[in-house]
Amino acid sequence: xxxxxxxxxxxxxxxxxxxxxxxxxxxxxxxxxxxxxxxxxxxxxxxxxxxxxxxxxxxxxxxxxxxxxxxxxxxxxxxxxxxxxxxxxxxxxxxxxxxxxxxxxxxxxxxxxx
Amino acid sequence: xxxxxxxxxxxxxxxxxxxxxxxxxxxxxxxxxxxxxxxxxxxxxxxxxxxxxxxxxxxxxxxxxxxxxxxxxxxxxxxxxxxxxxxxxxxxxxxxxxxxxxxxxxxxxxxxxxxxxxxxx
Numbered sequence: 174x175x176x177x178x179x180x181x182x183x184x185x186x187x188x189x190x191x192x193x194x195x196x197x198x199x200x201x202x203x204x205x206x207x208x209x210x211x212x213x214x215x216x217x218x219x220x221x222x223x224x225x226x227x228x229x230x231x232x233x234x235x236x237x238x239x240x241x242x243x244x245x246x247x248x249x250x251x252x253x254x255x256x257x258x259x260x261x262x263x264x265x266x267x268x269x270x271x272x273x274x275x276x277x278x279x280x281x282x283x284x285x286x287x
Numbered sequence: 288x289x290x291x292x293x294x295x296x297x298x299x300x301x302x303x304x305x306x307x308x309x310x311x312x313x314x315x316x317x318x319x320x321x322x323x324x325x326x327x328x329x330x331x332x333x334x335x336x337x338x339x340x341x342x343x344x345x346x347x348x349x350x351x352x353x354x355x356x357x358x359x360x361x362x363x364x365x366x367x368x369x370x371x372x373x374x375x376x377x378x379x380x381x382x383x384x385x386x387x388x389x390x391x392x393x394x395x396x397x398x399x400x401x402x403x404x405x406x407x408x
Contacts, residue, residue, distance in 0.1 A: 177329075208396075216376065217290075218330070218399035264329050273318060273382075274343065275397065277329030
């Protein structure tokens with residue numbers, strides 16, 4: 174069974190600084206997808222970044238980048254130059270290739286300090 | 288539409304009542320998903336539709352939960368004889384399912400609605 178673990182229930186970062194959110198997962202598959210979703214207090218889940226397991230290059234989207242370590246089954250999110258609008262719950266999620274449902278972690282609540 | 292629309296935004300019901308939650312996906316999105324998000328937890332998969340076909344309902348917690356998408360667009364999640372443990376936020380998501388020649392492409396990013404917060408008294 175696939176499981177996704179986020180070991181940091183809460184994190185805080187000073188505005189303009191960099192923060193890294195951790196995620197590990199467990200799967201017996203070799204091909205899959207990993208995602209980071211952001212959920213602000215308004216509740217709408219927004220895709221931040223997506224990584225395909227067969228690609229060795231780490232995904233990057235503007236200030237957001239991942240450190241994908243396939244052998245270690247680790248998928249951390251780095252947020253650079255943190256902004257007040259980055260404050261939210263962040264969920265790591267896994268999807269098996271060819272399947273459609275997402276398996277989510279329990280989330281990390283990020284606070285950005287002005 | 289511009290995004291996934293869910294209604295109602297909030298629903299309060301007494302234990303034992305039936306409820307119906309609506310999801311209107313992004314126009315043109317073939318795939319539709321329902322998730323249940325308990326307080327302080329990540330969303331958990333309930334069921335998946337491709338057009339009007341319910342291809343996976345493995346996440347539905349009991350036979351009191353029923354979902355349909357009769358015309359391949361709007362979907363309704365129905366919960367019968369509600370219980371207090373059904374209290375949660377119910378999220379709907381849709382995605383665009385590509386079928387290029389020679390194969391299928393899944394795992395497209397899912398676009399989520401605002402959710403329906405269900406409270407059972």
